[in-house]
Amino acid sequence: MSKRIVVLISGSGSNLQAIMNAIDAGQINGRIEAVLSNKAEAYGLERANNAKIPAITLQHVDFDDRESFDQAMIEQIDQYKPDLIVLAGFMRILTPAFVRHYQGRLFNIHPSLLPKYKGLHTHKRAIEAGDKEHGCTVHFVTEELDGGPLAVQGKVSIDVDDNEDSLQKKVHAVEHIIYPYAVQLFCDDKLACTEQGITLDGQLLPAQGYQLEIRQ
Ligand code: GAR
Helix, strand or coil, rough: EEEEEEEEEEECCCCCCCCHHHHCCCCCCCEEEEEECCCCHHHHHHHHHHHHCEEEEECCCCHCHHHHHHHHHHHHHHHHCCEEEECCCCCCCCHHHHHHHHHCEEEEEEEECCCCCCCCCCCHHHHCCCCEEEEEEEEEEECCCCCCCEEEEEEECCCCCCHHHHHHHHHHHHHHHHHHHHHHHHHHCEEEEECCCCCCCCEEECCCCCEEECCC
């Protein structure tokens, strides 16, 4: 059965766009029921409007604390009865109550090869560390920030002339491949978060998740 997806954003929403494009191309057995942003100016809301997807703004600054904001998000999101919640550049730390509520059906994308470089400034940190490769990871969200089990990774090489900006662009392009792919696998009931770990077609994945070969 087609899956119901809700996407949470804070900004440009280029990953949202990549997922919408993959749905339009028939690659994903699902549809985006709503897009929710914690920022009114997020360009991703316009992308949702253009695609005639309900676009909701719920500004965290209008709430007294994290708990009440997350509770308000849950009330909005649950109206759409989602099978999958996709964090696509949603730049808010979520409460344990929110994460538990969507356990096993909450995806995030992070611009590093987790478990390396949790948090911010991942590209700069990878360059400064002298790494030869970098990338991005789709993972299931748990209460530990950027710490949930890894589903899909895509790698890029760090070349001698790369700077933070060029590396960010390379990683972003790979995000637009691995995120729709992870959503596709989930919607086909191939990818699952189990007690034992992440499974793909019923087989337990290694800790770093499925490594998607990207031709650059
Ligand atoms: C993406 O690069 C994503 O990996 C990052 O925000 C960007 C959103 O871009 N997310 C995080 O850093 C989460 N920790 P987009 O709005 O164009 O999809």
